[in-house]
Amino acid sequence: MFIRIERNHLVEALGKALAVSGAKGSVWIDAVSGEPDTLTLFALNDQNGMEYRTTLxxxxxxxGRAGLNARTVHDLAKRLPTGELCITRKEEGGVSVTIGSSSYSLPCTDEAARPNLCELPDDFTEISGDLFGEMLSRVDPYVSRDDAAMEGITCAKLGSSGDTFHVVALDGHQLCRTELANEELAGLFAEDVLIHHANLTVLRRWMTADDVQLSVTDKRLFASMSDESGVYEVLTVPRSLFAFPDVHSIIGKLDTADTRVEVAREAMDATLTRMGLFSGNGVGLFFEDKGLRFRTSDDSGRGMEFLEAAVTGGIERVAMPIKVLRTALSRFDSAKVTLTVCTVPGPCGVTGEDDPGVLVIAMPLDIADDGWSQFE
Structure with a gap:
């Protein structure tokens, strides 16, 4: 095998392949002569089943073809100067990488380890990569990273209800759901697709501003992108077989919520930042006629602030983890958010006026009546 390729094109592809294969995995280059020539780079992760392939x-x-350690060849190419690389598989063994007067020799991966990639489906549904990636990013902090926990909550659920596509994540204490009215996507995800958190991270980082084509089979989710030059890339993500918890009962409790508070999002986040100086955990929220009062204290001091807000309902106070609230607020772009508070303790929903379809639910702290003195 002997190929010529621009260093920048190779580095970009190797970075994506490395994210799939892992540092100890291999990337493979297939070179086919013809009109035109075809260069294909691909990688597979034996542990989680993810696949990546792209033309170059x-x-x-x-x-010819050659397999190389993903980390080694990526780190080498990344440190080389911009220009044309010559990559040659030598008859005596190994691969040489040459640019200008510099030459490097790398060992080949055993040919027996070359993976067989799964067959690509024929039908794909298109969506903005930006939009799809944003939906995945919103729910990502709410996917449990505890693989010893109930299996389903270590995944994000991609599903639908009617003509609405949704992505949902639940870590056992918090929930995030983002929705998009799209009949085609709703049809594609008529059957729930669960993506493990490790694979979700790779998938969302892979998304760009370009449109992405999605397809689902009984075992995999396929995401494909291509450009005007004919270069394409495909990321293949295995579906998890775990069962996802039923979240309808949790979300349904918000319909009977007692108290609603509309408040400026950035102002509330800034207040919580300052409250966090005096508490490593919770903040007391006191609902008053004209606004929302924040109180907290610990051995380092006490803090109290008041924000104007539109408050309706009869609940007088609730305690919330500061980090949980700030994470929830960061899911929104809206100038104002609405806190929907159920019974105490009970779920607290967060929505935004300019973020239709986005819902975050957090559980307040359960504090006995004699424990409120720390906030009052």
């Missing part, structure tokens, strides 16, 4: 712009002087 370049020229094939001699057809």
């Amino acid at each position: 712009p370049g020229s094939v002087v001699k057809a």
